[in-house]
Amino acid sequence: MDSILAESTPTSAIELRHVTKRYGDTVALDDVSMTIEPGEFFCLLGPSGCGKTTTLNLIGGFIPMSSGELRIEGRMVNDLPPHKRNVNTVFQNYALFPHMTVAQNIAFGLRMEKLPAAEITSRTGEYLELVGLAGFDKRLPSEMSGGQQQRVALARALAKRPAVLLLDEPLGALDLKLRKHMQTELSRIHRQVGTTFVFVTHDQEEALSMATRIAIMSGGNVMQTGTPREVYDHPAGRFVANFVGETNFIAGTVTMEDGRRVFAIPGRGRVAAPTGSTDGPATVMVRPEYVRLRPVDEPAADPGISGRIVNVAFLGDHTRLTVSTDAGDIVSVRPHATNVRSTHLEEDLGQEVCVWWPADDAALIAD
Amino acid sequence: MTSETAGGADQAPLAGSAPGVRARLGRAVPFVPGFLMLAFLFLIPMAIMFVFSLWRTNSDFNVVADWNLNNYARFFNQPVYLRTFAKTLVMGTAVTAAGLALALPFNYFLVRYVSRGLQRAVLLAVIVPFWTSYLLRVYAWQAILGETGALNQFLMGIGLIKEPTTLLVYNDTGVFIVLIYVYFPFAALALYAALEKFDFTQLNAAQDLGARPDQAFRYILVPQIRTGIITACIFVFIPILGEFLTPTLVGGAEGNLIANLVVNFFRQSQIPEGSALAIVIAAFVTIVLIIFRRSLRVEDVVTRG
Numbered sequence: 197m198d199s200i201l202a203e204s205t206p207t208s209a210i211e212l213r214h215v216t217k218r219y220g221d222t223v224a225l226d227d228v229s230m231t232i233e234p235g236e237f238f239c240l241l242g243p244s245g246c247g248k249t250t251t252l253n254l255i256g257g258f259i260p261m262s263s264g265e266l267r268i269e270g271r272m273v274n275d276l277p278p279h280k281r282n283v284n285t286v287f288q289n290y291a292l293f294p295h296m297t298v299a300q301n302i303a304f305g306l307r308m309e310k311l312p313a314a315e316i317t318s319r320t321g322e323y324l325e326l327v328g329l330a331g332f333d334k335r336l337p338s339e340m341s342g343g344q345q346q347r348v349a350l351a352r353a354l355a356k357r358p359a360v361l362l363l364d365e366p367l368g369a370l371d372l373k374l375r376k377h378m379q380t381e382l383s384r385i386h387r388q389v390g391t392t393f394v395f396v397t398h399d400q401e402e403a404l405s406m407a408t409r410i411a412i413m414s415g416g417n418v419m420q421t422g423t424p425r426e427v428y429d430h431p432a433g434r435f436v437a438n439f440v441g442e443t444n445f446i447a448g449t450v451t452m453e454d455g456r457r458v459f460a461i462p463g464r465g466r467v468a469a470p471t472g473s474t475d476g477p478a479t480v481m482v483r484p485e486y487v488r489l490r491p492v493d494e495p496a497a498d499p500g501i502s503g504r505i506v507n508v509a510f511l512g513d514h515t516r517l518t519v520s521t522d523a524g525d526i527v528s529v530r531p532h533a534t535n536v537r538s539t540h541l542e543e544d545l546g547q548e549v550c551v552w553w554p555a556d557d558a559a560l561i562a563d
Numbered sequence: 564m565t566s567e568t569a570g571g572a573d574q575a576p577l578a579g580s581a582p583g584v585r586a587r588l589g590r591a592v593p594f595v596p597g598f599l600m601l602a603f604l605f606l607i608p609m610a611i612m613f614v615f616s617l618w619r620t621n622s623d624f625n626v627v628a629d630w631n632l633n634n635y636a637r638f639f640n641q642p643v644y645l646r647t648f649a650k651t652l653v654m655g656t657a658v659t660a661a662g663l664a665l666a667l668p669f670n671y672f673l674v675r676y677v678s679r680g681l682q683r684a685v686l687l688a689v690i691v692p693f694w695t696s697y698l699l700r701v702y703a704w705q706a707i708l709g710e711t712g713a714l715n716q717f718l719m720g721i722g723l724i725k726e727p728t729t730l731l732v733y734n735d736t737g738v739f740i741v742l743i744y745v746y747f748p749f750a751a752l753a754l755y756a757a758l759e760k761f762d763f764t765q766l767n768a769a770q771d772l773g774a775r776p777d778q779a780f781r782y783i784l785v786p787q788i789r790t791g792i793i794t795a796c797i798f799v800f801i802p803i804l805g806e807f808l809t810p811t812l813v814g815g816a817e818g819n820l821i822a823n824l825v826v827n828f829f830r831q832s833q834i835p836e837g838s839a840l841a842i843v844i845a846a847f848v849t850i851v852l853i854i855f856r857r858s859l860r861v862e863d864v865v866t867r868g
Contacts, residue, residue: 256771258767278770279770279772279773279774285767285771287764291768292765293768304769304774304782305773308772308773308774308778309773352772353771
């Protein structure tokens, strides 16, 4: 009882309670509950068809939900049409009005609110300034680049001073360089206006770099909610581990050998088991940046997993090595730390190496 | 263009020189067939009609080259002409409005909720009637609305009426119904072209920004399909000013439109009188087109910008 009361404190920006959305027989959202606090940069992350856009459309009011309860700033809005909700959306294709200038686009929402003309003018200017488009007010959307249109869409939605700003994959249409730049910009704007942002993306890097919290969705369910570090370092399951960042999954058995608990793969490979693991078949996940390599003849406490380097990809700031072992291919990533003038090659294609990792850089994962 | 620049800047002052003239003639060649067609099929007949309109029919029903403006004066002096003309304008406006009122929702649902393949099929169904002659289609309506027509038999069959009704035929209502049927495809096709390009997420965006659905429609959709709406108006309204077959077949005694009066004059060999009335209609159409065209231009500037 207490916990329910605590959850329903009106301070939450968005609250979904047991929300289900069905399209005919297909369940797009399956009993989803989540709470988004004011000022958060909350990211809905998942592959296409996971229900993230459905969630956003439900909050925006564009589709009705099948069951459950949706609250915005504590107020039940299940039956409220979009134009009466205190949320605004940046659409995936921006949905700018092509027959209006930039200033008219931004002013449209304010005109609908019937604000005084002077207030509309000053606010339009203010938000153009915020998104870095001061002086562009007389342009038409068709005269602007994709990145600029994106900013107009952002200003148009923010000018309404909504409780929550919804962003539906707004960076999807931009090229890589612009996308990186806009990520930084979005973070700045979020800090500056302090509004709650709810951001939908399928790009895990985008989510990790901008979000204060991430909800990872799959098949209409929320698999895990947490800060970027939490979901990266402590993924709740194989799906999350796989979707957020690159991961090696290695199947084997945890056994006691010589008084120590080790993780054994088929064959002779052994590495120290993560603390707290219990005996029996298990799968560990280890991020490529934690996977280390050493020469096969170097003495060590654990035998490690021997294998052969089958691929070396130099990627500038890091090198990605693929090692073929009895436990399958294991990917190792190492930062580019060598001196530029050094001619010393650390690893080579075809070289026999020993793969290992410190026990607690790996985690046992439920299947 | 090329030949002009190739002529060199030093030759520019001699614009009337032989190479310049030849280049200009060369550029005019592609327009010759079109110009000849327009001249023989449009300009010359119009000129002949205009000349006739200034002549007179004598008591033996022969055209006499007696220059006068009486044929035009009659239009303004005799109430029947002005009244019929006014009625034609009302009819044209009503049919245009009804055509738009039907075509707009029709296209909205077609474009927004129907798959592309099916859209094509539906549009084809809209166009199919054009494969039969206009006359046949109006006769068909006579068979539907007439005294012994399908509609009356159906209504009597289900016992709704006892006597055949002529409420819907041989009067202005009949003309109105049939004209809507005849011109709906024009309105539908003109609006389809405009709506097809419209991005409907804009309506979501408008509502998201606080617009009621009717405001989103008015401020976002309508301005962007204005070209289509105006085109539809032109396609429907202008031809109705020349409609005489539908009023003849389903309009009965009271259903005459202005073009019927023109036809009557020509049937009675009153060629000058008929020509004058036709010229008045043509002049009016020209004025309407100029007005429409101006609003089209403004629209072009705004959308292309």
